[in-house]
Amino acid sequence: MWRRYLMWFAHEHVDFRHAEMQSILTLFNIPIKFVEKPCVLKPYWIVELPSEEIVKKIASRSVLIKNCIELWGRAKTESQLHENLRSALKNDTGEWIMQKSCNADASDRHICPSTLIQACCSADKSFKVEVETFCKHFSMQEKIAKIESFSYLPLEGAVKLKNPDVTLAYLEFYGVDPNNVPEKPYDLFFGKWVADGQRDLIQVHSLKKRQFIGNTSMDAQLSIIMANQAQVKAGDMVLDPFVGSGSLLVAAAHFGAYVLGSDIDFMMLHARTRPTRVGQKVRNKDESIRANMRQYGTESRYVDVVVSDFSLPTWHERLMLDAIITDPPYGVREPTEKIGIERENYTLSEEHLVNHIPSKVEYGLSHIYRDLLNFAAKHLVLGRRLVCWYPLVREEYREDQLPWHPCLKLVANSEQVLSKLTSRRLLTYEKIHDEVPDVPIDHNGGVHNFREKYFCMGEQTRRERKEKRAEEMATNAANRALTVNIT
Numbered sequence: 258m259w260r261r262y263l264m265w266f267a268h269e270h271v272d273f274r275h276a277e278m279q280s281i282l283t284l285f286n287i288p289i290k291f292v293e294k295p296c297v298l299k300p301y302w303i304v305e306l307p308s309e310e311i312v313k314k315i316a317s318r319s320v321l322i323k324n325c326i327e328l329w330g331r332a333k334t335e336s337q338l339h340e341n342l343r344s345a346l347k348n349d350t351g352e353w354i355m356q357k358s359c360n361a362d363a364s365d366r367h368i369c370p371s372t373l374i375q376a377c378c379s380a381d382k383s384f385k386v387e388v389e390t391f392c393k394h395f396s397m398q399e400k401i402a403k404i405e406s407f408s409y410l411p412l413e414g415a416v417k418l419k420n421p422d423v424t425l426a427y428l429e430f431y432g433v434d435p436n437n438v439p440e441k442p443y444d445l446f447f448g449k450w451v452a453d454g455q456r457d458l459i460q461v462h463s464l465k466k467r468q469f470i471g472n473t474s475m476d477a478q479l480s481i482i483m484a485n486q487a488q489v490k491a492g493d494m495v496l497d498p499f500v501g502s503g504s505l506l507v508a509a510a511h512f513g514a515y516v517l518g519s520d521i522d523f524m525m526l527h528a529r530t531r532p533t534r535v536g537q538k539v540r541n542k543d544e545s546i547r548a549n550m551r552q553y554g555t556e557s558r559y560v561d562v563v564v565s566d567f568s569l570p571t572w573h574e575r576l577m578l579d580a581i582i583t584d585p586p587y588g589v590r591e592p593t594e595k596i597g598i599e600r601e602n603y604t605l606s607e608e609h610l611v612n613h614i615p616s617k618v619e620y621g622l623s624h625i626y627r628d629l630l631n632f633a634a635k636h637l638v639l640g641r642r643l644v645c646w647y648p649l650v651r652e653e654y655r656e657d658q659l660p661w662h663p664c665l666k667l668v669a670n671s672e673q674v675l676s677k678l679t680s681r682r683l684l685t686y687e688k689i690h691d692e693v694p695d696v697p698i699d700h701n702g703g704v705h706n707f708r709e710k711y712f713c714m715g716e717q718t719r720r721e722r723k724e725k726r727a728e729e730m731a732t733n734a735a736n737r738a739l740t741v742n743i744t
């Protein structure tokens with residue numbers, strides 16, 4: 258029997274909520290019915306799903322879900338919620354009853370079947386009630402008073418605060434604006450807790466505690482979202498061709514994939530770059546992507562990383578990948594470069610060959626994304642996904658100018674705002690055709706001059722601001738010294 262659930266989300270990365278859920282639903286082939294249309298201003302969805310097992314499956318993947326509740330009651334006021342629950346105790350129809358309200362101030366009444374409540378009430382089922390409020394804080398005393406207001410429920414089991422058989426949840430929603438919190442909640446919910454989402458992973462995988470990180474390491478939450486967008490599952494083979502410190506591989510390996518990566522930066526892959534952590538002078542000997550995998554217990558899924566320039570063919574023709582997840586360089590915090598030389602007809606003498614470090618030339622963003630989409634079209638298994646970030650000047654964004662390829666269908670596109678002027682979009686492409694030739698570079702794409710625009714608009718990195726300040730201070734000090742000398 259389909260049941261009604263409240264999916265309570267974290268109120269961050271709101272633009273990614275629908276995309277993440279959709280990816281998880283299609284990954285497990287889960288049908289869903291919306292009881293009301295999702296709204297970005299509300300951190301919850303009310304849905305119907307075929308079973309509790311399915312709800313647990315969704316929660317086992319989503320990092321944006323806080324928890325999932327089997328809904329017993331929902332109302333606009335406390336008294337109405339209690340009235341609905343009391344009526345539910347008498348609802349023997351086995352179905353939800355909807356009663357239209359004739360009072361304009363009151364909401365329609367949704368009364369759950371009594372069987373849902375009765376199933377949790379027997380004497381052998383210990384229970385506890387948790388109170389959660391969104392955008393308002395209540396003292397323990399106030400929470401206890403709220404819990405006691407449900408004492409009419411025929412719960413016969415013992416109260417047990419640690420690991421009870423049943424956890425009941427009471428939630429009050431006071432809107433999303435902390436500067437404009439109403440006296441009374443907008444929405445109230447009561448039901449049985451079913452599962453928590455994967456919010457704990459954000460702490461477990463936090464960059465703060467990770468052994469090896471770099472300047473552009475992707476944070477844990479976004480990395481997990483990317484792995485979900487890519488529908489990564491156990492046994493998949495996943496590549497990040499701009500791997501850096503390997504954050505995206507950590508997330509993919511967590512969901513059971515075998516992971517491999519490549520990066521042009523030898524120093525990065527060998528953890529010889531300047532330490533990223535404040536106060537750390539030299540890198541520890543055991544810093545590496547493999548060490549990160551070991552830290553999270555996924556070393557057995559680490560295939561390898563190689564130093565290689567993505568603009569050059571590195572991989573075997575027949576390499577097939579289940580997912581490509583990547584964050585290419587934007588030219589802001591790291592250069593967009595590929596191996597090459599501006600001079601024509603350049604040849605290297607025999608004697609210089611051994612220790613030669615190749616020179617680099619600009620690898621424009623349009624070229625990077627053309628190469629990335631061509632590579633994905635060739636090396637992805639049909640039906641599988643490429644997930645990549647794409648930087649933008651917000652006011653210039655046009656969906657029809659996003660990178661495209663006839664083999665790849667854009668299935669999700671979520672924006673993360675970086676500043677007033679810039680953002681990046683997480684693009685998810687699904688391979689829909691095989692055997693299509695490479696596409697040429699798209700000169701209409703709005704990104705190829707992202708770097709110039711970024712700096713023209715006065716956007717600077719923290720390091721650059723710091724360097725500029727230090728430069729100004731040095732100049733001032735030199736000027737002062739000069740003035741003293743002159744005088």
Ligand SMILES: C[S@@+](CC[C@H](N)C(=O)[O-])C[C@H]1O[C@@H](n2cnc3c(N)ncnc32)[C@H](O)[C@@H]1O
Nearest residue numbers: 474475499501502503504520521522566567586
């Ligand atoms: C935004 S960073 C990726 C960060 C990574 N997601 C992480 O979590 O550490 C982009 C990476 O692309 C690499 N890169 C730049 N140009 C490249 C090229 N031509 N081929 C391969 N990698 C390149 C840079 O060295 C850098 O590590």
